[in-house]
Amino acid sequence: MDKLTEAARDFVDAAKLAYERRYRALLEEGSHEATMRLKRQMGEDGFCGMTLPRAYGGMELPLLTVLRVTQAFQVCDMRLGGLSHRFNTGPMGAVAALAPEALRQRYVTALCRGEITMSIGISEPHAGSAATAMTTRARIEGDKVVLNGSKIFVSFADESDCTLLYCRFGNTGTPGDIGAVILPHDAPGFSLSAGTRNMAGELQYELFMDDCRLPADHVVVQSNAFGKLIKHYNGERLGSVARQLGNAEFCLNYAIDYIKERQQFGRELADFQGLQWMIADMKVKLDAAQLLTWRAAANAHGEEADALETSISKVYVAQATKEICDDALQLLGGYGYMMEYPIEHRLRETRGGGLYGGTTQIHKNMIAGHLLGRSNSQWKKA
Ligand SMILES: Cc1cc2nc3c(=O)[nH]c(=O)nc-3n(C[C@H](O)[C@H](O)[C@H](O)COP(=O)(O)OP(=O)(O)OC[C@H]3O[C@@H](n4cnc5c(N)ncnc54)[C@H](O)[C@@H]3O)c2cc1C
Incomplete structure (x- = not known):
């Protein structure tokens, strides 16, 4: 260390x-x-x-x-x-x-205490990258909040006890309407889909809220909260980046051990300079990816990480870790492609890094917007 x-x-x-x-x-x-x-x-x-x-x-x-x-x-x-x-x-x-x-x-x-876990519900079928187009509604009725709408791609929803659900409290149609509630998974009017398996073998769930009624004290924050929620979400983004870094670190170490062991042409694979250079490139990428992430984390206040530094880490880590895991697979030859070896699963899981928590393209939009001093709104002009 x-x-x-x-x-x-x-x-x-x-x-x-x-x-x-x-x-x-x-x-x-x-x-x-x-x-x-x-x-x-x-x-x-x-x-x-x-x-x-x-x-x-x-x-x-x-x-x-x-x-x-x-x-x-x-x-x-x-x-x-x-x-x-x-x-x-x-x-x-x-x-x-x-x-x-x-x-x-x-x-x-x-x-x-380790007693509960919580999912996050932001994405909707028609509001993916354009998250602020979400239509899930929250209506306060006396001492209840009534939810209607659906979410998609929610990770680990089956294992979680509740979800932090982003939803729309106002009717202006602007991001200012968006707030969040804690949705316990045993709430009346709430149901989960059976789950869709992703390429890493994990299930992504749809959440359905059909006149789902919660005590009104489950409102975390009402209107004008999207920006505040996303500031905390940057810490969550970096948490998933740490998982991608772990996959790359594992694959690099596994590949190093493997090429020191495996013999072809009467020599260890590690003797071939072409493979040595691959290992060197993988290490350079891993360190660069870590350093960009550690910078964003070191400058964070609590979980509130700087948006630009988070986006830079997200973009680079998604690309670099995918390449590192893929190179490790290559170094194992045909064995790397086999499911009984641990590399291909790490590669499949790492591939999600360019999709969740904002896609690579969306983070590049944000980086460019910052550099050019523009809001870089992606919305079609009226
Ligand atoms: C493994 C995994 C786990 C997830 N977990 C969760 C979760 O727990 N909770 C949750 O709420 N969501 C979750 N998501 C959803 C994720 O946040 C969305 O998939 C993501 O925001 C992209 O939305 P979309 O899939 O609808 O793609 P789209 O928005 O339809 O985008 C399709 C393509 O167009 C590109 N694109 C779109 N708009 C632009 C633009 N303006 N400029 C340039 N390119 C653009 C995108 O980059 C992408 O390549 C998860 C997704 C995955 C894959």
């Missing part, structure tokens, strides 16, 4: 130890009960709510430390990296910062 992330060293070491001693066996068991035990254990070990306020059981650790932990967990096991991301850089950061006190006490505290 280098000086830049020295403060994270103890946490990263503890994460690797916890994986070896306690988490690995539970992951191998793989049952629902084992996953529940794993979550509780992570809560007891202090790996839940690491960025969240101490007042609710969190640790208020710097985002950079937390990203290093998620990357280390991801190297150990992709599912563990996913859990670490959801527990530490998921939408609960926005709840901790923006929700009324009673909601924070209830939900943030439970997540910090």
Whole structure:
């Protein structure tokens, strides 16, 4: 571990130890009960709510430390990296910062104990990159909030207890209408699709709200909140970037071990200079990708990372980690393409990095808008 992330060293070491001693066996068991035990254990070990306020059981650790932990967990096991991301850089950061006190006490505290996880529902069938075109509505009726609409592509919705649901409170048709509620998954009028399997083998869910009624105190934030919500979402974006970095780190190390072992033409593959240069290029890309991410994390306030630095990290990491995983596959030859080797799954999962949390093109729009000093609105002129 280098000086830049020295403060994270103890946490990263503890994460690797916890994986070896306690988490690995539970992951191998793989049952629902084992996953529940794993979550509780992570809560007891202090790996839940690491960025969240101490007042609710969190640790208020710097985002950079937390990203290093998620990357280390991801190297150990992709599912563990996913859990670490959801527990530490998921939408609960926005709840901790923006929700009324009673909601924070209830939900943030439970997540910090490893008792619950929360999904995020932003995308809709007709509002993907153009997220502010969302039409899911929230209407306050006395002491209830009534939701109508649907969401798409929601990750881990089956395993989560609730969703931070972005929705429209006003009728002006502008982003100013957008706020958010906590939607418990047992709410009347709420249902989940069976899930669509993505190319990494995970399920993405549709959420349906059909006159779904919640206590009105489940409103996190009403109108004019989109900008505030997205500021926290930048921390979440970097959490998923840490998972991509973990995949690339795993693939690079695996490929290095492999070419030192595998012999062709009577020599180790590692003797061939063409392959040595591939390994060197992979390392240069991994370090560059990490440094861009660590910069964004180091400059963040809590989970609120700078938009430009987050976009730069997102764009570069999605491309670089995809190339690193693909080069690792190439270094393993035909074996790399086989499912019994761990590389192809890492490549498939990493491919999502250019899609979720804003696509590569959308982040490039934002970077260009910043550089050119333009709002760079993508909306068709009236
Ligand atoms: C693995 C995975 C997990 C996800 N998890 C979640 C989740 O938990 N919660 C959630 O709410 N959503 C989630 N999403 C949805 C994700 O955020 C959307 O897929 C993403 O925002 C893009 O929207 P879209 O798929 O509708 O593509 P579209 O918006 O239809 O875009 C299609 C293509 O057009 C390009 N494009 C669109 N507009 C422009 C423009 N103005 N300039 C240049 N190019 C443009 C895009 O970059 C893309 O290449 C997930 C997606 C994936 C793949």
